[in-house]
Amino acid sequence: MGFWSFFFIIVFLGLTTQWYGTNKALKLNSNIKEGPKLPSLPSYYGTNAFLWLVISVLLFLIVWVFSKPHILDYILIQNIPKALIDEFGGTPNMLIDIIKATDISNIFPGTNPIIIENALYYNKIDKLSDSIAYSIILFVGLTVSIFSINKISFLFKARQAVEKTNINLLILCSTIAIIATIGIILSLIFEALRFFEKVNFFDFLFGFNWSPQTAIREGQVASDGAFGAIPIFSGTLLITFVAMFVAIPIGLFSAIYLAEYAKPSVRSTFKPILEILAGVPTVVYGFFAAITVGPFLKNFVGEFGFTIASESALAAGGVMGIMIIPFISSLSDDVIRAVPQNLRDGSYAMGATKSETVKKIILPAALPGIMGAVLLAISRAIGETMIVVMAAGIAANLTLNPFESVTTVTVQIVTLLVGDQEFDSAKTLAAFALGITLFFATLFLNIIALRIVQKYREKYD
Amino acid sequence: MAEKIKISTKKVNVFYGDKKALENINLEIPEKKVTSLIGPSGCGKSTFIRCLNRMNDTIDICRIEGKIIIDNEDIYSKEIDPVLLRAKVGMVFQKPNPFPKSIFENVAYGPRIHGLAKSDDELDELVTQSLVKAGLFQEIKDRIHEPGTSLSGGQQQRLCIARTIAISPQIILMDEPCSALDPIATAVIEELIDELAKNFTIVIVTHSMQQAARVSQQTAFFHMGNLIEVGRTDQIFSTPSQKKTQDYITGKIG
Numbered sequence: 001m002g003f004w005s006f007f008f009i010i011v012f013l014g015l016t017t018q019w020y021g022t023n024k025a026l027k028l029n030s031n032i033k034e035g036p037k038l039p040s041l042p043s044y045y046g047t048n049a050f051l052w053l054v055i056s057v058l059l060f061l062i063v064w065v066f067s068k069p070h071i072l073d074y075i076l077i078q079n080i081p082k083a084l085i086d087e088f089g090g091t092p093n094m095l096i097d098i099i100k101a102t103d104i105s106n107i108f109p110g111t112n113p114i115i116i117e118n119a120l121y122y123n124k125i126d127k128l129s130d131s132i133a134y135s136i137i138l139f140v141g142l143t144v145s146i147f148s149i150n151k152i153s154f155l156f157k158a159r160q161a162v163e164k165t166n167i168n169l170l171i172l173c174s175t176i177a178i179i180a181t182i183g184i185i186l187s188l189i190f191e192a193l194r195f196f197e198k199v200n201f202f203d204f205l206f207g208f209n210w211s212p213q214t215a216i217r218e219g220q221v222a223s224d225g226a227f228g229a230i231p232i233f234s235g236t237l238l239i240t241f242v243a244m245f246v247a248i249p250i251g252l253f254s255a256i257y258l259a260e261y262a263k264p265s266v267r268s269t270f271k272p273i274l275e276i277l278a279g280v281p282t283v284v285y286g287f288f289a290a291i292t293v294g295p296f297l298k299n300f301v302g303e304f305g306f307t308i309a310s311e312s313a314l315a316a317g318g319v320m321g322i323m324i325i326p327f328i329s330s331l332s333d334d335v336i337r338a339v340p341q342n343l344r345d346g347s348y349a350m351g352a353t354k355s356e357t358v359k360k361i362i363l364p365a366a367l368p369g370i371m372g373a374v375l376l377a378i379s380r381a382i383g384e385t386m387i388v389v390m391a392a393g394i395a396a397n398l399t400l401n402p403f404e405s406v407t408t409v410t411v412q413i414v415t416l417l418v419g420d421q422e423f424d425s426a427k428t429l430a431a432f433a434l435g436i437t438l439f440f441a442t443l444f445l446n447i448i449a450l451r452i453v454q455k456y457r458e459k460y461d
Numbered sequence: 462m463a464e465k466i467k468i469s470t471k472k473v474n475v476f477y478g479d480k481k482a483l484e485n486i487n488l489e490i491p492e493k494k495v496t497s498l499i500g501p502s503g504c505g506k507s508t509f510i511r512c513l514n515r516m517n518d519t520i521d522i523c524r525i526e527g528k529i530i531i532d533n534e535d536i537y538s539k540e541i542d543p544v545l546l547r548a549k550v551g552m553v554f555q556k557p558n559p560f561p562k563s564i565f566e567n568v569a570y571g572p573r574i575h576g577l578a579k580s581d582d583e584l585d586e587l588v589t590q591s592l593v594k595a596g597l598f599q600e601i602k603d604r605i606h607e608p609g610t611s612l613s614g615g616q617q618q619r620l621c622i623a624r625t626i627a628i629s630p631q632i633i634l635m636d637e638p639c640s641a642l643d644p645i646a647t648a649v650i651e652e653l654i655d656e657l658a659k660n661f662t663i664v665i666v667t668h669s670m671q672q673a674a675r676v677s678q679q680t681a682f683f684h685m686g687n688l689i690e691v692g693r694t695d696q697i698f699s700t701p702s703q704k705k706t707q708d709y710i711t712g713k714i715g
């Protein structure tokens with residue numbers, strides 16, 4: 001039995017179960033002339049049976065998917081002659097990989113016939129095992145659905161049972177999401193701890209020199225590497241600052257314009273345009289920064305007798321600011337519009353002009369929400385990678401001059417991990433230390449931002 | 462009535478888009494008296510009152526025809542700045558809408574934007590006086606720097622009245638000012654309206670006929686965008702001349 005025939009049989013079985021369960025409940029109900037009927041609506045009995053069928057089938061399917069490779073490997077090893085295993089150094093792992101990778105429909109001439117034979121054998125047990133597993137699962141499904149249809153009686157409260165199953169499914173899904181997050185954080189932490197075995201924590205956090213080149217091979221002439229992250233943090237902050245310098249005024253003012261001044265027709269053209277800006281992939285902004293803005297700035301600033309690096313914090317930060325404009329303007333637009341109309345009316349009725357109303361009533365009322373938007377935007381800017389990779393360079397200069405080339409945490413993570421590296425060299429592990437720092441910084445910003453936004457939401461009620 | 466006429470409207474039509482909300486309204490409102498507007502909901506009372514301080518200008522689709530004369534000036538003529546007009550014609554809304562600022566700042570808002578106080582002391586005095594006139598000062602004098610939204614509904618509404626009288630308007634418009642309040646707070650506000658009528662021309666929209674009878678000297682009855690009848694309050698409620706008015710005050714339409 002192939003997967004698709006299995007799949008369609010299951011779908012058919014599911015629909016039948018649902019239909020049959022509902023029908024049985026309907027019949028039970030119609031037999032009752034007087035007195036209490038089934039405690040739940042008939043369709044709940046069908047749904048209950050259906051849910052149990054789906055859950056049991058999925059459960060067994062997952063078990064099969066995970067255990068299949070181990071079972072097949074075991075069977076395969078039994079079939080391989082001992083001599084061949086010895087030929088491959090006594091351990092069968094490599095041999096198994098070769099056998100599995102052999103394409104039996106297009107065999108390479110000169111392949112060891114025993115390997116071909118085993119590849120065919122593997123192919124056969126692969127198909128056979130699937131068929132057997134599917135049949136077993138089908139049998140289980142059938143049993144479960146018969147069992148749950150049999151359960152339909154006047155004592156069984158299907159509605160409550162369905163409710164409970166639903167809740168458990170929802171809990172299961174959210175647990176998976178949470179576990180995945182925790183897993184990622186833990187792996188970051190463990191790798192970072194390994195880094196801090198090699199490099200002192202405080203040297204990392206407060207060191208002024210970042211040059212992560214370490215000797216790859218023993219005896220190679222290279223520095224020991226220095227892992228003082230201050231230049232990287234300062235570079236990140238500098239670029240973020242430039243970005244915010246561009247994004248906050250433009251984003252905020254366009255939000256005020258959209259929310260308070262624009263006619264509905266203008267609004268309905270401008271908003272989508274801003275949203276398109278938000279949908280442009282960051283890599284596009286990246287080459288815009290590197291190819292257009294960088295050289296332009298170089299010429300422009302040159303006119304005034306200054307020099308600017310072709311990969312400068314100004315170019316990267318400026319373009320990143322443009323990227324973030326829609327983020328700020330759309331969030332601020334929402335919070336400004338959330339300011340109740342009756343506050344505006346109250347202000348106009350006092351003889352205030354529109355701009356007085358905006359300045360004295362609307363912005364103060366919306367300020368917490370706008371702050372939240374700005375903090376979210378900052379955490380976005382800190383985490384942005386592509387633009388800086390392409391436009392800001394990788395030199396870890398400790399400077400506050402936006403005309404110079406700086407680097408950021410995300411860029412360093414990329415450069416540390418790209419290329420051939422041992423996975424336990426200090427250089428590679430440094431990426432995890434940077435990653436966890438970045439994680440905590442943005443987490444912190446997001447928590448504050450969400451707090452502020454929440455507090456602000458409750459205010460008008 | 463022999464009083465001086467403060468506001469008079471001539472052939473006023475109001476449209477929301479294509480929909481006519483008011484038709485041919487001719488109404489005269491006497492100075493330093495209370496005029497109440499009654500009528501079933503949706504009949505155009507709010508629309509009318511919002512014409513008197515040009516609040517309808519803030520609604521894009523709203524269009525108005527005819528003349529509204531206040532103190533011998535057509536308020537819809539080109540020379541009139543609606544912002545200045547609204548300083549002269551104050552408004553109190555149905556739902557109390559204090560600004561999310563302190564009690565003091567709420568009242569100081571108008572004087573500040575119109576530059577009515579030359580010094581901080583003068584501003585303090587003006588704010589206190591307004592709160593006194595609105596009958597709120599005694600209750601809140603210890604917490605004048607607390608947020609206006611921390612007051613009770615009735616107090617918030619009186620704060621809005623204080624805020625309005627702080628810029629010394631000549632006319633105060635009130636759109637169902639008590640409909641969100643309990644009976645006790647309502648009674649307090651009604652008393653306040655009596656008091657205010659000594660100094661201000663007041664136009665009040667109300668859905669309660671008892672309230673109209675209690676607070677106003679003149680009553681106008683609106684029905685489906687038309688002004689059906691206007692006259693002395695006691696006369697409207699005892700011997701209305703129109704059948705529709707009779708039906709409304711006896712509860713047959715509503």
Ligand SMILES: Nc1ncnc2c1ncn2[C@@H]1O[C@H](COP(=O)(O)OP(=O)(O)O)[C@@H](O)[C@H]1O
Pocket residue numbers: 477482500501502503504505506507508509520522
């Ligand atoms: N902003 C608006 N846009 C469109 N129609 C409106 C608007 N405000 C009021 N109307 C319409 O005008 C009519 C009068 O409304 P309104 O003046 O609020 O009545 P009232 O205050 O007497 O209950 C109603 O039919 C209402 O639907």
Ligand SMILES: [Mg+2]
Pocket residue numbers: 506507508636
């Ligand atoms: Mg109304």
